[in-house]
Amino acid sequence: MKATLTVPPxxxxLTLAEAKLHLRVDLNDDDALITALISAAREQVEFLTGQRxxxxxxxxxxxxxxxxxxxGLLPIQSLTSASAxxxxxxxxxxxxxPQAATVTVICGFGNAQAVPSSIRQWMLLRIGTWYEQREALVSGTASELPRGFADALLDPWCVPRC
Structure with a gap:
């Protein structure tokens, strides 16, 4: 099976303004970085949950x-194909x-407001961590928060993988 994204989100x-409010950032100096962190957090959620x-x-x-x-393409909004x-x-x-087919899948929760609040909150927590800790390892700092604190926000949305 080959999957190709034909119409991206x-x-x-999350908007840049929402992320900046969470981060308590007023200046525009880091807008490009914060925008990149928003995209990275969305991609990570999609990978971890198996949902778009x-x-x-x-x-x-x-x-x-x-x-x-x-x-990896849930929740499904519609499936269409010229073949059975x-x-x-x-x-x-x-x-x-039964025969070769191309199936078009429209998927995702919908617009930004349709994304569950626990997913949006996980993204904000992850963005905050990445923004404050820009290196993978920082000497002399506390370790990562326990898994249950933030990652459990995604548990209701994770799709079992075969």
Whole structure:
């Protein structure tokens, strides 16, 4: 199965202003850095949860008889194809096609306001950590917060991976 992003998200789940408010940053000196951190946090959430946050469109190319999992493209808004396919009843859902097919998947929670608040809060916490600690290891500082403190915010949204 080959997956290609054809229509990227129209924006990010957090605005620059929201991130700057959380970071208590008033100046514009770090706008490019903070914007990059917002994108990195969204990408990390999408990887960790197996879900897309903002509406986007993907094309999946399936060979005849191939099974293709959709766990990285949830929540699904719509599936369309000129060829026949079946969507099994398992979780996460899997596509199967008797012949080669291209399936268009529109996925994501919707716009930024539709993204669950626990995901947005996780992003803010992660952005704050990355903004304050710009190196992977800082000598003489406290260790990372326990997993349950921040990462548990994503637990309700994580899709099991086969």
């Amino acid at each position: 129209a924006g990010e789940p 946050l903002i509406t986007q469109t993907w094309e999946l190319e399936l060979a005849a008889g191939e099974r293709g999992g959709l766990e 396919y079946t969507l099994d009843g398992r979780w996460p859902p899997t596509l199967t096609t």
